[in-house]
Amino acid sequence: MADDETDAVLVARAAAGDAAAFDLLVGRWKDRLLRLALRFFRRREDAEEIVQEVFLRLHRAAATWRSDAPFEHWLLRIATNLCRDRLRERRRRPEVSLADLSDDVAGWLDAALRGASLEAARAEAARVLAAGLLDSLPPKDRMVLVLLDLEGMSAADVAAVTGSTRAAVKVRAMRARRALRRLAAGGGTGARGGTAAGRGTAAGGGTDE
Template sequence: MPLEHQLLVERSKKGDRAAFEHLVQLYENKVYTIAYRLMGNHADAADLAQDSFIKIYQALPNFRGDASFSTWIYHITVNVCRDELRKRQRRPTVSLDEPANDNGSTYEVRSTAPGPEEELDRNETQAMVQRCLNSLSDDYRTVLVMREIKEMSYEEIAEALGCSLGTVKSRLSRARQALKEKISKQMELLPPSNRLAK
């Protein structure tokens, strides 16, 4: 960690809010990216990135420096996202298509989605890969995001997840294989011009 970052961490631990705000600016894109890759949408990613920084601020006095600051931040962010995913599995969902009351009327939600022409212009390949990534288990998605998107070393991932180096390598290998299989199945659904080169 650069000396400037170390000084900001030390000042933040002593209650210097300006120093913490500077740390947020330094790491906000990385935290947001992790949250987005784990949650799969921008609104949740923004909310959970903010929640992560609240947790980071609250836990800052306990940061001992055993791990790098960025690894520590990634660990907290992953845990915040995992907690939210677990909560969602326990919450009942409300269907907007089912009648809301006895007279049979339904909820109406005005769509903010782009029109059909705009939707066709979107990058279908990227959306398909993100869907495949989102369909992986939490463990697989987390290790892939940390390695392939955040470019963390195997050692940093092991430290952040609290598991052995061998576990990280085998989990990453299985995650890559699972993602490859999901993408291969989805490739047939894309127009030929959007298919990834094999």
């Protein structure tokens, strides 16, 4: 089968039981989906699990895809729904507490948030801490921010992917940016003291929807 077949043709063949067409779709989209999942889940195993689940759902529901909507939107919608659900589960677990960070560690994160360059190990530690802080955002808010600001998608595309409207996406983005600024300023999430990077509990900000 030619690799230049359109996604629509491959999905139709996969829906008819063509395993080769399905394999081509997997090869074409797996890395894109993995990179999106890695935005929310730092452990590669977790991100890959999301991607596997996306393709399992694609396998089950290929016949229900309507070709009047872009396949990419449909696939990303499955992926973002899965990521959102997993983020919600993670938020229910014991909250990440940054209250007990040493001044040294808090200093790394603070430096990272000022845009200073850090040595590799400290930079990685700062990433982990920052990811923990972002976990306290409502999953839908975080999703919209990542798709808009990091993935470079338009509000219309984000609306299509998240099953929302353009106006609703803009409102959510505005609210999410406000929450993110509170988080970055160390307030609004139960942070203690004025140390940047939100020393205090990183969870509890905003409401999950």
